[in-house]
Amino acid sequence: MGKLEPVTILLVEDDRGDQKLIKRSLLEQKIANEVVMAESGEEALDYLSRNKAGDSDCPQPNLILLDLNMPGMGGKEFLRRIKADDDHDTIPVVILTTSDSEQDIIESYKLHAAGYIKKPVTLRGFKEVMQSLEEYWFAICKRT
């Protein structure tokens, strides 16, 4: 299904170690052809506004993986903004964070997150998570 089309994932994550781990799992398992990195909500919005302006180096992401706690604009504020943006509000945004506080979970879903994942602690755990993400979003779900 979706696997035949090129897949771009926007990863919004400030931790370098997690960036590497996630990017590696995504690329090794051939989930995404391109993983775009942003280290804060501002950087992610900047990428999306370049996409909106038609910059061919900035393809529209098929999925956004979003950390909550980042310096500058955090995940929740970014989520609020993208879901209010008529050009990008159909992109599924999945939270990937170290927090599993009940409040963060509820707030994220109320802001229309399309999933809330607590970061695994091992590479194996990360790969399982990425596998499940891929099967759900790219094998069984239709996207815009």
Added chain:
Amino acid sequence: MDSRRIKILLVEDDISDQKLVKKSLAEGMMCNEIFTVESGEEALEYLSRSKEAIGENYRPHLILLDLNMPGMGGKEFLRRIKSDDELAAIPVVILTTSDSEQDITESYKLHAAGYIKKPVTPEDFRYVMRTLGKYWFITCKQT
């Protein structure tokens, strides 16, 4: 999550699809309770009745929603759920025969947490339900 009873609300008017979904969910994952209603109105009614009967824990963990139903259809139901502060956090996954671009876009704009075209064979149905169950109840945290 495993220790908790997983509740799913299925909003679907077609009886044979109801059966197929229930059977595949029961076989493919650890869903303990599936409630079936046949329209948006019935779903809203079910939610308000179970709130009265059960109290705080009345919310299903996931809603599987057909789009085309007599009476209130899926999109109007989705709009209402997502603008109700008590219910907005429940993930709603569309499960429908339509794969029109317009239905997909509108559903995501109304904050669907996934859009699945109903598979044709029972095997594919089982795969879809297993994958759905794995994503929402093993990979993801729920409210």
